[in-house]
Amino acid sequence: MAKRKAISNKVRFEVFKRDSFKCQYCGASAPDVLLQVDHIKPVKEGGTNDLSNLITSCFTCNSGKGARALSDKSEVEKQRKQLEELNERREQLKMMMHWREELLKLEDEKVNYIKERFEQLASCTITEFGAKSLAKIIKKYPINVVLDAVEVSASQYLRQDPKGGYTTESRNKAFDYISRICAIKLREQQNPDLGELYYIRGILRNRLHYVDDRKSIQWLKEAYQLGKTIEELKDIALSVNNWTEFREIMEQIVRY
The missing domain is CATH 1.10.8 (Helicase, Ruva Protein; domain 3)
Structure with missing residues (x-):
């Protein structure tokens, strides 16, 4: 009988990482379940601690399988399909996360563009709080509507002070009216x-x-x-x- 050797933490981590910290039998993942490293070919039948013979399993699946080898062809085929489905889910999840990251970048770019345009028109600097307000407006209205509203609000409400700049009151009013003008413009389009x-x-x-x-x-x-x-x-x-x-x-x- 082959002597069981302890699996090092380094190897366990590599197996978990390779399998995306998911049980490859039922699909459950940490921290919802306790994960273990399972031998595909049992140690008592000559299975080794080589990565190719190790697989991530939850405690329940590992306990249920015991020392039974995956020898039944129908069971092996079933598990192969399950593994393929799990891998496809992982890939789709990665794609979704990438897509979400790209969307967040795009939203930031929109906010910066609108922020810079208003700052240019009003000769001012928008605060972090103001930028967050713009982000909310951009989530609510199409970017072209927001841009039009910025142009309209600046032209209608900005008022010059005796020094040739714009008054603080008129800047605040022009900024505050962007959202209202967006609502009006959207209704006008409809x-x-x-x-x-x-x-x-x-x-x-x-x-x-x-x-x-x-x-x-x-x-x-x-x-x-x-x-x-x-x-x-x-x-x-x-x-x-x-x-x-x-x-x-x-x-x-x-x-x-």
Whole structure:
């Protein structure tokens, strides 16, 4: 009878590493189960501690197999297929992890690109907290929508200070409004006419001393749904002299 030799920790580690720390019989992995090194050909039948004769097994599978050699052809074929499936799962897992790492890199690149563009437009440096806020926006909206929103927000809200730079207040406002503009732009893409209604509200903002943003867009939407054309609503915005006049006309149209 062959004398059993102890398997060194180095060899055990090499076997576990080769088998990705998974039982090659049932697929269970550490730390869910206790792993052992099993002899494919039992020591009592001449099996050695050579790596080719060693395999990772969980305690349950190793105890159940005992000294039975894998001699039955159907059992060997079954285990061969199981091993092939396990190896394929390992490879797919590696590919998934690589794919995930590449996605994370891409997300970082997107954040840096948007961050650098805003910094360029606003002549400022975005903090780490601000970068995290941008990351959340980029996860929520397509990159082209976010980029457009940055351009629009910078053009609408940045205001120069007496020294020729931009005021801190206007920078903060331009940054804070990026997410809101993204939401509006996404709605505009889904409903092109909605963009025209926001444009009409912009006319009111530019012409009138006071405009209730929420009420004005609400009335414009309702009037449009009731049959008023974009041109008719645009004419109203260009003709009214104050908010009260606009409100009276719109309330009459929507019958408030």
